Amino acid sequence: MQTSPLATPFPAMPPVAGVELRVARARYKAWDRCDLTFVTLAEGTSVAGVLTQSKCPSPEVEWCRKALVLGRARALVVNAGNSNAFTGHRGRQAVEAIAARVAGKAGCQPSDVFVASTGVIGVPLPVDKAEAGLSAAFDAPLCDWRAAAETIGTTDTYPKGASTTAVVDGRTVTLVGIIKGSGMIAPDMATMLGFIFTDAAVEPGFLQAALAAANAPSFSCITVDGDTSTSDTVLAFATGAAGNAPLTGEDSPGADAFRAALADLCRQLALLVVRDGEGATKLIEITVEGAESDRSAHRVAMSIANSPLVKTAIAGEDANWGRVVMAVGKAGEPAERDRLSIRFGATQVAREGLAVEGYDEAPVAAHLKGQEVEIGVDLGLSEGRATVWTCDLTHGYISINADYRS
Amino acid sequence: MQTSPLATPFPAMPPVAGVELRVARARYKAWDRCDLTFVTLAEGTSVAGVLTQSKCPSPEVEWCRKALVLGRARALVVNAGNSNAFTGHRGRQAVEAIAARVAGKAGCQPSDVFVASTGVIGVPLPVDKAEAGLSAAFDAPLCDWRAAAETIGTTDTYPKGASTTAVVDGRTVTLVGIIKGSGMIAPDMATMLGFIFTDAAVEPGFLQAALAAANAPSFSCITVDGDTSTSDTVLAFATGAAGNAPLTGEDSPGADAFRAALADLCRQLALLVVRDGEGATKLIEITVEGAESDRSAHRVAMSIANSPLVKTAIAGEDANWGRVVMAVGKAGEPAERDRLSIRFGATQVAREGLAVEGYDEAPVAAHLKGQEVEIGVDLGLSEGRATVWTCDLTHGYISINADYRS
Numbered sequence A, B: 001m002q003t004s005p006l007a008t009p010f011p012a013m014p015p016v017a018g019v020e021l022r023v024a025r026a027r028y029k030a031w032d033r034c035d036l037t038f039v040t041l042a043e044g045t046s047v048a049g050v051l052t053q054s055k056c057p058s059p060e061v062e063w064c065r066k067a068l069v070l071g072r073a074r075a076l077v078v079n080a081g082n083s084n085a086f087t088g089h090r091g092r093q094a095v096e097a098i099a100a101r102v103a104g105k106a107g108c109q110p111s112d113v114f115v116a117s118t119g120v121i122g123v124p125l126p127v128d129k130a131e132a133g134l135s136a137a138f139d140a141p142l143c144d145w146r147a148a149a150e151t152i153g154t155t156d157t158y159p160k161g162a163s164t165t166a167v168v169d170g171r172t173v174t175l176v177g178i179i180k181g182s183g184m185i186a187p188d189m190a191t192m193l194g195f196i197f198t199d200a201a202v203e204p205g206f207l208q209a210a211l212a213a214a215n216a217p218s219f220s221c222i223t224v225d226g227d228t229s230t231s232d233t234v235l236a237f238a239t240g241a242a243g244n245a246p247l248t249g250e251d252s253p254g255a256d257a258f259r260a261a262l263a264d265l266c267r268q269l270a271l272l273v274v275r276d277g278e279g280a281t282k283l284i285e286i287t288v289e290g291a292e293s294d295r296s297a298h299r300v301a302m303s304i305a306n307s308p309l310v311k312t313a314i315a316g317e318d319a320n321w322g323r324v325v326m327a328v329g330k331a332g333e334p335a336e337r338d339r340l341s342i343r344f345g346a347t348q349v350a351r352e353g354l355a356v357e358g359y360d361e362a363p364v365a366a367h368l369k370g371q372e373v374e375i376g377v378d379l380g381l382s383e384g385r386a387t388v389w390t391c392d393l394t395h396g397y398i399s400i401n402a403d404y405r406s
Helices: A059-068 A088-106 A127-139 A145-151 A204-215 A255-275 A294-305 A308-315 A322-330 A362-369 A395-401 B059-068 B088-106 B127-139 B145-151 B204-215 B255-275 B294-305 B308-315 B322-330 B362-369 B395-401
Strands: A019-024 A036-041 A046-051 A075-082 A113-120 A160-168 A171-180 A193-198 A233-238 A283-291 A341-344 A347-351 A372-378 A384-391 B019-024 B036-041 B046-051 B075-082 B113-120 B160-168 B171-180 B193-198 B233-238 B283-291 B341-344 B347-351 B372-378 B384-391
Touching (some): A046 A204, A059 A113, A059 A233, A088 A113, A088 A127, A171 A255, A255 A283, A255 A384, A294 A322, A308 A322, A308 B395, A347 A362, A395 B308, B019 B127, B036 B145, B046 B204, B059 B233, B075 B088, B113 B233, B145 B160, B145 B171, B171 B255, B255 B283, B294 B322, B294 B372, B294 B384, B347 B362
Parallel strands (some): A193 A233, A283 A372, B193 B233, B283 B372
Antiparallel strands (some): B171 B193, B283 B384
């Protein structure tokens, strides 16, 4: 698979105290690459998560949802190449077997073990391969973030990670995230698989609140193809090794700084996924203003972001703004044609229901030739506002998906 | 443009008494083909219509919506190559100019003249070209249905028409329809442009009720790309020339036969549009049963029909039913993973939440090699049921839409 033209280099990322990474070959597919990631977490690690709203979630998602209630984690296992979704009792047994095996090794409860899987739907995760992979991982040397980010990927064309810091209670804490995702991306409260680690001490309740808040304007605002996965999972782990006074709520000293850092990290990770959208050649940012509410603005923006006609026009570098009008019109949200204004980049192309008089297409054409395209829509009704990100729809998407499984 | 591999030959279609067809060159684009269709209708013709629910409708749609209230028609003008949508007052003036010019020629009111346009959005329909085209059409010889069906098309790859008959009040009445549409197809109460003509005598109120009823399981159940047009219009004209006692309501003798014939005609026309879906190589019929309601079944079916991952899998003849699970899960409708069953053609692939034991992919692979693919989903909840139609998503769609306007 060719690397996405929108790829960014994997950044230098510091270790996070209390987190140990290992990878191994479970050979879930007929490939010779690491596909099992095993992460151990210091005693006392808090965990929070946002999971897919799909009505057909994977057993891993159900397992995590249940374990999140307890708020504590000691290990994470990520399988790539098989999502284990829609596999009935055999899928559930595979997750239970993994959790039991790791709990035995780590000396913790199975409910302290988080499991996530990604890949083909409908094939039970083979327990024998998982167990062999775990055995190999237990004996493997420690690895770095890049190796882990590579191992969790499937159709991803490059490894994705981001990090940041915040000062909490006089101490600098580190936040690191790795993420995978390229197709079947329209996260509904989460994205495919994302994992965030911090050495900050954070109580589970506040970690959950901060993650949910960070998720709303990041993972919930990206779409590659409008297809919400059965396995979308973002988990955040806080080891507490930084030694700050634990963050327990909004009023804890440093809570604002931590929340801001987490939000920034989530946004970075979300954009990395869009940049690896299947077949993507352009990153598209869509801002809708003047809507009746922020929620309404978000829906209109997503209607534009998921329109195959808008996405193919951008792929063709065609300033076909009529397709934006179409996508606003079909969104089912309050809109009035004769108040609608549209810009591409910095150039206003339509104002209050018709093309701008003497509109010059040259600067728009130049903007569309770039790798980052901006579409602005003003509905002219009220104050609602939202920004979402997507990519263009190209021959690459068709090629990747017309023969992915075979 | 290559003819769709799913095209069917244009059928022999009888004339409809009271309807006269003419076509001419208005040259709305730089092409040498007829692009203006002019239809005259006998005095006393009833009219009914269903129009796009887009919040950004074309001025033609608004004109028709207003004129439909009166229920009478004497002429129809269809422009191809320019939709005149999102063009403000200049677009409205173009429609008014066309209606006035035709009214003068036909000796009727402007409100008896129906206008529909299709093509690029955002460019006002040039009045001078429309007037020249109308002058040419007034002097043109009568033409047949095939010529009219060809003239209303844009990215269509073949002309589309269907006809049927019904016995009403002891007389055989004829119903004929022509339709265009290939991309931007996700009709919301209507399809791109469809025109139905009958010599039956039908009062406008009953014609409207019958058309709305026929629309629900036909045009409202097809999608090519989920993109609802600004111009979707289906109009039905009844000249009354057959001389039957006018149908005024459900209890009129022959009302059932007429409604059934109209429903059959709408279904035929709707399927012709899907068969000409941009880039289509497969016609896909999706039936959802066991839903909480028919409406819920329809939404789940549309979630499958609009999933790019499902559509690319079919294009690749890949029995990747996990993507159907994904599309059910994301639909936002009541569903339970462990009650869900799926079939491809006659072969059950998954039952109650997991793959069928010993499932043999061979008959499914054979089914997928055909041009007509059937997907059946049973949600196992209640009695709700719906069938929708779509096509696969191929490189052809990308090629057509990444450079349509330029």
